[in-house]
Amino acid sequence: MRRAILVTGLIAALALPAAAQEPAWRETAIKQRIDPASLSGLLSAEALRDLAQKGRALFEARFTILDGAGRPNATQAIVPTASRRPAEQAFQRLAGPDANACVSCHNEPVTGGAGGFVTNVFVSEGFESADFDTLDPQFSNERGTNHLFGAGLVELLAREMTADAVAARARALRQARASGEAARMDLASKGVSFGRITALPDGSVDLAELDGVDADLVVRPFTQKGVMTSLRQFTVNALNHHHGMQPDERWGARWTGTADFDGDGVADEIGTGEVSALVAFQASLPPPRETAPDDPAWRKAATTGRQRFADLGCETCHRPALPLESLAFADPGPVDMAGTLRQGDVATPAVYDLALLDWARTLPRNDKGEILVPLLGDLKRHRIADTRTAALGNETLAQRFVERDVFMTAELWGIADTGPYGHRGDMTTLDEVIRAHGGEASESAEAYRDLPEAERSALIAWLKTLRIEP
Template sequence: MTRLKLLLALGAVLVTSSPLFAQFVVDDETVARGRELFVHQWEPGDKLSPNGDGLGPLYNATSCAACHSQGGVGGSGSEDHNAQMLAIVPEPGQLNKRTIKSFLNRLKTMHPEFVDSEGRYYTGILLHRYSTTPEYAEVHEKVTTPLDETIASRTRIRRMLNRRGISEVSLLPLKLVIHDHDMQYALAERNPPQLFGTHLIATMISDAEIEAIARQQMQSNNGVSGRFTGRFGWRGQLEDLDLFVKGACAAEVGLQVQEMNQSKDPLKPDYQLKGTDLTAEQTNQLVAFVRSLPRPEQVMPEDPNERSYVNQGAVLFDAIGCAECHVRDVGQVEGVFSDFLLHDMGSEFEDPIPAKKVKATEVTAGMTMPTYYGSEPIRYTETFYTVEEQNHYKEYRTPPLWGVADSAPYLHDGRATTLRAAIEWHGGEALASTSNFARLSEREQVAILKFLETLKAPQVTEEATNPIAGNESSEPGDQKISGIPSGTIKAVAVRK
């Protein structure tokens, strides 16, 4: 019996035993076609999307596997495949009835995704690295260049430092970029997560089991206190796995599906695809492949002394408090090492886009990109949260550690290249555990690292090879984006 058939047999048993578990009944051929779509190198006007426009117009990669290949097809991605987010950094009291119209117009000029059809704005939007429009490369470069140092910019930065209680500019966590018409922007990044075992996370853990962990953490002596928003995404912004996959198609590759529109091209804001790039059948095949990805495994060393050392590391991992958030077993999923809760990770993790609860993740046709990435629409009458008023700017979902040995770099933006660095970066609610780790002897610290190095990607996964026959295109090198000075996206194109 194949691995897939075993998984399906297990799913059939679970479906009959409890309403919690979603049915997952597909054949090997459906999964195989989904894998072909996952590794396919998409092109503009692609033959596999006769009712759409194929790749783009905005995209971060030409295939799903380009960003999800570490440890095998479906793994995590390198830092150069991070998704970039462009966000406004609000000033207190910025908006009122007199200024809101001008404010919204300036946001729309910067990028049409900032303002929706109902006149609501988003604090952050996805800023794609590539475009099928040649002029986009220069524009993206200008928008993403670090902020020039001037008297005015130093004044603004000093104000930001004072509001955050920071004395040195080098400690300001925000990556400030352009300042346009009295509006300051910043960049945020998201590292591609691994997709192994996501079907188990979606179907074998109940909300009640996650919320029970949150209630237990309220009794923590280490200041750990998580809140539940969703199982998927660095901000826990989505609860529905199928929608998470469909959103990635539209957001990362520019493949419009029924439930999710592709992003608007800021240089062609009036362009709107009427059909879809993926049919319902293709979308279902792609989802089936992702759901078929096996769970990561713990691979213990054969040497008895090394095994003993790893076991000591596992005990120390629990003893210093890491297991409060990286819970080993949740629901019926063993060895996942996550609580799927949001936690305040400290001031060095401050992000320009706050994490909030996304209340609705049901499938609705034409869902927009900012919602997929967790940025919620705001009306000008609502309070603009500041750093002093809440910690949502520093909250992140605890990532599952299964497969962590094969998923570097680490943390939400890939800032940590090693497991040791990832531990040492932890702050906020994890500060007690980080301090405990620092007080361990070198041998004890290495024991924990050795333990984490046994949490491997699935051993049966394959390399990202063999794209669909007849399509051997690679990443369009002449459209690759870099990064440079200020100006809005439309204005830069007009000047050119």
């Protein structure tokens, strides 16, 4: 009964009309709220472009205290958490808020891109008790800024892979019940193996052989650790953490009992409509692509380098492309979690059909008609460091139960435009970060180190053709 009242109240809140437009000269970044009731069902190409443009404006907006920037009585934690002590500064580079705009960090080579070392952020274990004002690595991890180009395609791949894994678990359970014996089943999707599960006749599942995915079988494709499920979850978290702009779908009255959880005097700082626009902008960003250099010598070297990349076994994790069945991006998505707007919270989710965008027509397809997403990744976590080669396992604090030396495979598309490299952004060349691979990638890294200089150079020449070109 309580949940029914909450959901009814949320839907009623979503139906409220958008606020009146602010005067152009008022020192606010948000001039007009976006009515979430207008975002339902399949959006036309024109409506999608308009929403994405509004999202871009919000992504580039420099939020002010009149918008609600800052969070004097709240921490960066994912779970709404009140500060244990007053913040000495409204903005600070450690626990944040640490930026005025999304584009303050996501700006290289253009809006939505990556960021240099100067834009590094500090992240705690994430859930609560996130006050810290020290560089001591036992309190936070320092991370570089990832680019967002092709992010809509990445999330769609993760959704389909999650659906495949969940369906495999259901098959195993049916088989175990029918046979009365344990049913051991491989978990694989789009050619990527996530280990095995064993279903038991009593309905329980042994997950000891899972590999690179959480126990709930949800593929979480975002952040270096692979701990964010969706662009919406990432956006909601980042608005609070980096800007002190608190989305009401998590920090509002439904979950916290107040419209001004951070106590800055501004209620309902970011509505579900604004978050949806930010998601639409990020999901609509075109994927990076492989370019053909004008220099003939570079083209020749890149051809050789592409082959060496395969020869070294790099494609085991950096898969050239993953097949995608559908370009229909539902928002909210099917596996968003509590504290983020979910499909059950709205009458009908909005659907952004990425096929309506010009760049979608350039994506290759396989003989089944599936879109081939050339991300050079596998959306899976791997152990990437060991005692001999520890540079990429340099974090002290585990995050969301993911071990310190385990990270998501970095998608290589766009890598030519998104240096520096490594999780902390402290490696200035591609050669450095390749040599730093340990753990599951140690054999490939060692083989790279053993190549003649000309062949290592050729591999770099190919990587430097993977560009972000809006």
